[in-house]
């Protein structure tokens with residue numbers, strides 16, 4: 001892309017690094033910013049910078065948070081003994097949007113995938129085991145993708161939890177439940193949480 005300004009070109013290149021943004025869209029966004037008043041653009045930059053600098057990850061569940069402990073873990077009206085295990089923060093947002101789940105979460109930060117070099121040690125697994133041991137968690141719901149990696153992760157976690165006094169369940173997987181959690185529509189996702197199954201039933205059907 002030939003632009004008569006290196007400043008513009010640099011900005012376009014930065015926008016084009018974002019997922020789903022090609023060079024043309026990047027240019028459109030940059031030119032849009034150029035039309036704004038300077039303070040507005042400064043605020044845009046500051047909000048992004050502040051978000052990245054100040055964001056915290058909850059000490060308990062690893063969800064994004066403005067404080068050391070997130071507002072879900074800190075809530076007295078939520079069932080802290082019911083913990084839904086998910087791969088990523090996006091899954092927390094997807095489930096929260098259903099407004100049907102009143103428990104807490106545990107964000108693994110990924111999924112066991114030897115091909116990508118991701119083993120159990122790179123995930124937030126030991127904090128989950130500790131949490132179950134120390135906080136009297138009564139039920140752990142596995143809400144990870146129905147893929148080989150997801151199943152490997154479920155199997156690994158179930159072995160880690162098997163000697164602890166905790167019920168382990170998985171979300172129900174209907175036909176409509178095609179892929180990752182965030183793509184499931186809210187109704188399907190809410191239903192699959194409500195109709196969760198004991199883990200043994202899930203593993204038996206494999």
Ligand SMILES: [Zn+2]
Nearest residue numbers: 058061070073
């Ligand atoms: Zn938390």
